[in-house]
Amino acid sequence: MLRLWSAISCLLLASAAASASSQSFENSAIVRTIDLGGSLVHVTTTFAVKALKEAAGVYTITLPEDEIFNTSWLEVKVKGKQQPLTVTYSGAPAGSKSHNLDVSLEKPLEAGATINLVLETVQTHTTRPWPQQAAQDEDQSLKYETSLFVLSPYNTSVQRTKLKSSSPRIIFYTEPENVQAFTLENPVTKSGSTVTYGPYSNVPPSANQAFLDKYQQRVVLHYSYDYPVLEVLKLRRAAEISHWGANLNIQDDIVLHNAGPRLNGHFSRLQHQTQSFYGRGAPHVLPLFTVQLPPGIRNTYYLDQIGNVSTSHLRVAPSVSRGLKNTQNSVLELKPRYPIMGGWNYTYTLGWDAPLGDSGSYDPNTGKYIVSIPVMTEIPGAVVNDAEISIILPEGATDVDYVAPFPALSNEISTHVTYLDTIGRPMVIFKYKNLTNKHAKPIYVSYRVPISAHLRKPMAVATVLLVLFTFAMVARRVDLTIYKTPTKKM
Numbered sequence: 367m368l369r370l371w372s373a374i375s376c377l378l379l380a381s382a383a384a385s386a387s388s389q390s391f392e393n394s395a396i397v398r399t400i401d402l403g404g405s406l407v408h409v410t411t412t413f414a415v416k417a418l419k420e421a422a423g424v425y426t427i428t429l430p431e432d433e434i435f436n437t438s439w440l441e442v443k444v445k446g447k448q449q450p451l452t453v454t455y456s457g458a459p460a461g462s463k464s465h466n467l468d469v470s471l472e473k474p475l476e477a478g479a480t481i482n483l484v485l486e487t488v489q490t491h492t493t494r495p496w497p498q499q500a501a502q503d504e505d506q507s508l509k510y511e512t513s514l515f516v517l518s519p520y521n522t523s524v525q526r527t528k529l530k531s532s533s534p535r536i537i538f539y540t541e542p543e544n545v546q547a548f549t550l551e552n553p554v555t556k557s558g559s560t561v562t563y564g565p566y567s568n569v570p571p572s573a574n575q576a577f578l579d580k581y582q583q584r585v586v587l588h589y590s591y592d593y594p595v596l597e598v599l600k601l602r603r604a605a606e607i608s609h610w611g612a613n614l615n616i617q618d619d620i621v622l623h624n625a626g627p628r629l630n631g632h633f634s635r636l637q638h639q640t641q642s643f644y645g646r647g648a649p650h651v652l653p654l655f656t657v658q659l660p661p662g663i664r665n666t667y668y669l670d671q672i673g674n675v676s677t678s679h680l681r682v683a684p685s686v687s688r689g690l691k692n693t694q695n696s697v698l699e700l701k702p703r704y705p706i707m708g709g710w711n712y713t714y715t716l717g718w719d720a721p722l723g724d725s726g727s728y729d730p731n732t733g734k735y736i737v738s739i740p741v742m743t744e745i746p747g748a749v750v751n752d753a754e755i756s757i758i759l760p761e762g763a764t765d766v767d768y769v770a771p772f773p774a775l776s777n778e779i780s781t782h783v784t785y786l787d788t789i790g791r792p793m794v795i796f797k798y799k800n801l802t803n804k805h806a807k808p809i810y811v812s813y814r815v816p817i818s819a820h821l822r823k824p825m826a827v828a829t830v831l832l833v834l835f836t837f838a839m840v841a842r843r844v845d846l847t848i849y850k851t852p853t854k855k856m
Contacts, residue, residue: 389520390422391415394480396516396525402532402587404508404595405625405749406802407489411516412445416480423474426456427485428517428573431463438490438749438800442469445482462575464517488802490749495595495650496588500627500708502637506650507537508591514542514563514583519573526564534559535590542583561587594652595626596748599711601801605739606758607722609815610823614725617717618743626650628709652706657743658695660725661685663718670703670714677701686724716743725808734765735815738808741771742801750801755809758782759792762822763813766792771807774798788826 394414401408415425429437441450452470459466475481496509516525529539539561542553548566555562563585570577602619627650641647659666662685668678678701683694698716706712726737739757742750759766766779774796781790794811 390419391417391425391520393518393520393522393525396518396522398516398525398527400510400512400527400529402493402508402510402529402589402591404493404591404593404747405490405597406747407492407510409485409487409489411485411487413483413485413518414480415483417475417477420477421474422477423471425469425471425483426519427453427467427469428459428464428519429467430513430517431465433487433489433513434465436489436492437487438802439486439488439804440467441486441804442467443484443486444472445484451483459519459573462573462578464573464578466519466573488804490800490802493595495625495627495708498627499630500648500650501630502634502651502707503641503648504630506591506595506626506648506708507588508595509586509588511584511586514545514585515566515569515572515577515581517572517582518569519571521571522569524565524567525569526562526566529561529563529587531559531561531587531589531591533590533592536561536587537590538586538588540585540587542585544581544583547581592649593747594624594650594706596652596655596745597623597625598745598748598750599623599752601742601750601753603742603753603755604758605756607726607737607760609722609760612722614720614722614737614739615717616720616739617715619715620713622706622712622714622745622748624650624652624706624708624710626708629707633707650708652702654699654701655745656697656699657716657745659698659718659743660720660740661694661696662724663696663720666698666716666718668698668700668714668716670712672703675701675703675714677703685721729812732812733814734812736810736812738810740806740808741796741798742806744803744806746803750805751799753798753801755796755798756782757794757796757809757811759794759811759813760815761787761789761791763792763815765812765814766794767812768794769810770796771809772805786823786826788822 392415394416396411396413398409398411413425413427427442440453442453443450451472454468454470456466456468458464469483471481493508493510496507500506510529514527516527536556536559539554539556542563545553545566548569549564553563572578572582599621600619604617606615608615642653647653661683663682666680668675679699681697683696700716702712702714722737725739726735728735739755741755742753770777776797778795780793780795782793783790792813796809798805
């Protein structure tokens with residue numbers, strides 16, 4: 367991936383430098399808010415922008431190299447609006463380990479006009495447990511590292527960075543150095559669970575190597591975290607569409623990993639039961655978790671490598687196909703066969719059936735069926751490292767097309783053969799990495815199924831039964847006796 371970014375940077379270096387040096391804007395203020403979590407860190411950066419030239423329509427955002435490689439989801443909006451703006455990668459500034467993103471505004475700004483842009487990103491694998499090992503009854507703490515200054519190719523009047531933890535128990539945070547040129551006050555302050563760096567005033571364009579060498583520095587926050595740090599190492603989702611049963615079956619094969627501090631010593635079931643009884647369970651232990659499933663599901667199954675796991679509880683919401691105005695999801699509480707300690711894995715399978723009418727429809731104008739398949743079922747706070755989503759269409763489906771909510775690493779159409787199939791079923795496969803809660807969106811698949819395809823399965827069944835019946839009739843008339851008993855003459 368580094369080679370890919372380097373190649374793009376070389377191709378677009380000239381245009382990136384021209385964009386950064388145009389100075390069509392200045393930043394009245396930049397406020398970055400970092401919500402610290404476990405596997406996921408949500409970052410919201412607000413740019414108060416002022417146009418310096420007429421018809422300024424493209425604003426450039428600069429991200430450090432380490433940050434852009436750890437960012438799994440990125441979106442830019444105008445503050446107060448829901449529609450995201452178009453963002454394109456425009457290369458790297460000359461001699462700088464950073465990358466530029468060009469944001470196309472809805473309409474160019476006049477000189478002196480202002481606008482507030484909101485950059486939202488989700489970072490993955492940016493926290494690490496510290497210490498790296500913990501006993502069964504010890505607390506859990508994580509470390510997070512980021513850059514002190516928000517980079518920008520424009521002058522910035524004032525900027526600040528807020529790091530928010532879910533707990534006020536902040537163990538350590540970095541004191542910045544060499545920032546007297548930007549503030550005469552305390553360069554960092556702590557209030558409750560929030561650590562604020564800044565405000566820093568009159569920051570010059572920082573997307574250049576001279577500024578990075580002189581002022582940019584890393585800051586570290588060491589904080590307590592009271593929830594398990596979860597990662598899904600592998601997700602294999604198979605969604606099978608059946609027109610004969612008007613059914614959508616979804617099955618997830620999941621390898622769940624606790625990325626918190628590794629267990630120091632041996633696991634004690636007695637100690638775990640005692641802690642659970644008194645409500646003092648260790649934060650790095652996962653005893654159970656809850657997932658949101660579609661309404662109206664049925665035939666739900668939950669099993670692991672040993673077999674069926676009965677320690678689960680499902681609350682099913684009514685199906686939307688019944689004409690009800692339902693906005694609720696079904697809730698499934700999953701309790702693994704054993705508590706998942708830090709560094710441990712848990713492999714399980716979760717599947718269910720749902721009415722096809724809840725997620726599919728037929729367009730009589732085009733003669734095509736349209737079905738929406740969710741990319742993933744979110745496990746709260748977890749990142750999906752590696753995902754493969756397979757959508758199995760009815761046998762005989764043709765003219766297959768799809769619309770994904772975001773680009774996949776790869777996608778292909780192959781054939782899946784199962785029982786009572788003759789030519790097999792078309793299967794669309796998508797592969798992703800580092801999925802977050804922001805990626806829990808549907809893939810739309812459209813296809814045609816001719817009448818002959820609907821008749822293929824009953825014809826196949828009828829043919830098999832006819833062959834068996836014919837074979838049975840012939841077999842009854844074949845005499846396979848080796849020796850016949852002679853009949854007595856009277």
